[in-house]
Each structure stands twice: as structure tokens, then as C-alpha cells.
Amino acid sequence: MDEQKLRTQLERKDWIEAAFDALADHGIDGLRVEALAKRCGVTKGSFYWHFKDRQDIFDAVLAAWKEGRVRDINRQTQSAPGREAEQLRRVIDIYSGAAGHRRGLWIELAIRDWARRDAAAKAVVEEVDAWRMECTRKLFLACGFADADARSRSLLLYAYVFGSSLMAYDRNDPQNADCKRWIAERILSR
Numbered sequence: 001m002d003e004q005k006l007r008t009q010l011e012r013k014d015w016i017e018a019a020f021d022a023l024a025d026h027g028i029d030g031l032r033v034e035a036l037a038k039r040c041g042v043t044k045g046s047f048y049w050h051f052k053d054r055q056d057i058f059d060a061v062l063a064a065w066k067e068g069r070v071r072d073i074n075r076q077t078q079s080a081p082g083r084e085a086e087q088l089r090r091v092i093d094i095y096s097g098a099a100g101h102r103r104g105l106w107i108e109l110a111i112r113d114w115a116r117r118d119a120a121a122k123a124v125v126e127e128v129d130a131w132r133m134e135c136t137r138k139l140f141l142a143c144g145f146a147d148a149d150a151r152s153r154s155l156l157l158y159a160y161v162f163g164s165s166l167m168a169y170d171r172n173d174p175q176n177a178d179c180k181r182w183i184a185e186r187i188l189s190r
Contacts, residue, residue: 024106095161
């Protein structure tokens with residue numbers, strides 16, 4: 001495919017997706033205009049057709065990441081009345097089963113690393129974390145836990161799922177499923 005045809009087919013969302021791939025592979029340092037253009041197989045001019053500058057794509061990546069994380073947690077924490085504990089188990093299972101979601105994990109880590117050095121990224125991460133905690137807190141409240149307990153359990157849930165996703169261990173070990181169930185029951189028990 002010639003470059004002109006490819007360039008006309010590239011949309012802003014394609015650049016953002018390429019930026020997520022670069023972020024997963026190289027962290028924030030991978031979000032250089034030249035590197036993104038090369039990744040997309042186009043010239044830097046194509047980048048500037050869609051973004052006014054590098055900060056513009058930074059802002060777009062953060063907005064897209066936030067939107068995706070909020071959408072995902074909203075979807076994962078929807079529950080029929082009386083089924084909130086079951087939904088919390090499902091959230092724990094989904095988010096602690098990161099083996100099939102390595103790209104998402106690498107993006108999450110890169111965004112969090114970026115947030116250590118950038119106020120805008122930090123603000124977005126804080127918003128996403130607060131929203132995640134609030135969604136699970138509501139599920140714990142619906143299970144009958146007091147607010148302080150619901151908040152603590154939400155923090156414990158996320159400490160477990162993010163912590164376990166960072167660890168190097170044999171994810172295919174059959175004992176992991178039993179361990180994961182045991183941990184979920186401790187998080188949910190009274």
C-alpha cells in the first residue's frame with residue numbers, strides 16, 4: 001500500500017492506539033512523534049494533521065485511558081440486586097487473572113510510571129483509582145458492610161489484584177485457582 005493511501009486512512013484513534021502500543025512497549029519515552037510515525041508507517045506530517053503537538057497526543061492518551069478504565073469498571077461492577085457478592089468475586093477473578101491481559105497491564109504500569117513525574121497524568125490516575133474504589137465500595141455496601149469496612153475492602157481488593165498482577169509466578173499452576181478463591185473469600189467474609 002503506498003504511503004499516501006495509508007496516510008489518508010489513518011485516523012486520530014489509530015494514532016492513539018499506536019501510542020498505547022508504544023506506551024506498553026517503551027513507557028512514556030516511546031511517545032515521540034518520530035517513533036510513532038515510524039510505528040504507523042507514515043511521516044511526521046500525518047501526525048501533525050491529527051495533533052497540534054506532542055502534548056496534544058499526551059492529553060488524548062490520558063483521556064482515552066481514563067474513559068476506557070471507567071467504562072470497564074462500570075461494566076464489571078454492574079450487578080442485579082442480591083448478587084453483589086457474586087459480582088465482587090467476578091471482579092476479583094477478572095482483574096487478578098491478568099495473564100490474558102498483559103498489554104493492558106503494561107499500559108497500566110506505564111501510565112502509573114508517567115504519573116510519578118507528570119501532574120496531569122497523576123490527576124487522571126487518581127481519578128481512575130477513586131472511581132474504581134467507589135464502584136467496588138458500592139458493591140460492598142450493597143452486601144451489608146459498613147462504609148468504613150466497604151472502603152477498606154475496596155482498597156484490599158485493588159491491592160490484591162494489582163499486586164498479584166505485578167508478581168512473577170507460574171500463573172498456570174493449578175493451585176493458583178484455589179488460592180485466588182481463598183483470597184476472594186477473605187476479602188468478602190465478615
